[in-house]
Amino acid sequence: MHNPKDPAVPLQPLLALENLKKYYPVRKGIINHTVDHVKAVDGVDLTIYPGETLGLVGESGSGKSTIAKLIVGLETPTEGRILFDGQDISRLSPREMIGLRSELQIVFQDPYSSLNPRKRVGDLLAEPLKVHRIMPAKDISREVDRLLELVGLPKNSRGRYPHEFSGGQRQRVGIARALSLKPRLVVCDEPVSALDVSIQAQILNLLKELQRELGLTYLFIAHGLGAVKYVSDRIAVMYSGKIVETGKVDEIFREPKHEYTRTLLDASPIADPRQRNKRRAFHSH
Structure with a gap:
């Protein structure tokens, strides 16, 4: 991505995930020994640029929320790096993370809890x-x-x-x-999935207005493509701990490359029957 002020100068990502992994041990037996691992996040590479919204979409259990927790320091990676403004923050202690709390914030799915x-x-x-x-x-x-x-x-x-x-x-x-705390990056972990549809639209509009007004950068996590399409500049599709496809919103919706992305698109409702027929015709070829 290039700097809009000077297209000749590449824009540096605000956040970069490099080969990020998070494995959870599966333990069994009387001595509680490890017999396997659940690969919640398995070698993820992602970049988010200043001022943009990256939509991260995938079904429940795909690893999206684990990525959110890793970014804000609620979990520690098994392997890989998390670079925030060029600084590796993946292994900072809780005390060291305090200094970053004002720059990295999270909005959770369930506001009440x-x-x-x-x-x-x-x-x-x-x-x-x-x-x-x-x-x-x-x-x-x-x-x-x-x-x-x-x-x-x-x-x-x-x-x-x-x-x-x-x-x-x-x-x-x-x-x-x-x-x-006037953060630079806000991780929105399924912020509207627990809300009524009419209220979802209000919250999505609020997030977009705040981004324009405050110059915020978002990682917007959801399990469906509807809300992601509305707020995002780019979309990353996650399946079984891996990123299977990334691209600009119109590219993903017009010509999805991965079978799982096509499945998500087919599952998302379209109000206009003509658009539904176009999608069916495209996917049948």
Whole structure:
């Protein structure tokens, strides 16, 4: 990918995964010895460039969420490297990762389980600001109000608990919390799959607006191609721990090369009957 300001200068990836592997041991017997390994992520190479959205799509169990956890330091790779802005972060200690927390954030699939139910929303949003000492204590309250406004929630939301919100509103809180540290990369791990279809569209539009406004870079993970097509610049298709195909969105939808990608396309609904017939005609050749 080339720099839009100077096409002669290649754009450096913000995130690069190099031969990334994560194996989990399968243990059996009285002495609990390892008899095999589950290859959740098996030699993945991926790049994400500043300001773009890379959609990572695949069925449940394909390894997508494991990649998300590896990137943000919730898991340690078995092999391979994770380069963030050129720095290998794959083997950093928890203490060393603290310094990167403000640059790498994650939005989880289930906003309710990722938010402490005993804390008010205002406290949930203020906590990262206090821990990372982003700003003077006197400015935190104003920043909480700004974050709520940024994701389309009223200021009086700060006094309410997570259970008092709808699923879509809770996901807005989760997004606000992720953005509180002004990250450069946000990993969105199936952020709309637990929401009603009408609410999904609202959250997807919000993510796109925030990207334009804040210059964010996204890894957007999903198990279907519908949402991925709407928000992504490029798509990577994952199957059984491996990336089987990558390409620009229109290329993937127009001429998928891998059989699994074609299966995903066939499974995604199309409202226009003429487009459905075109897809059938193409895949039959």
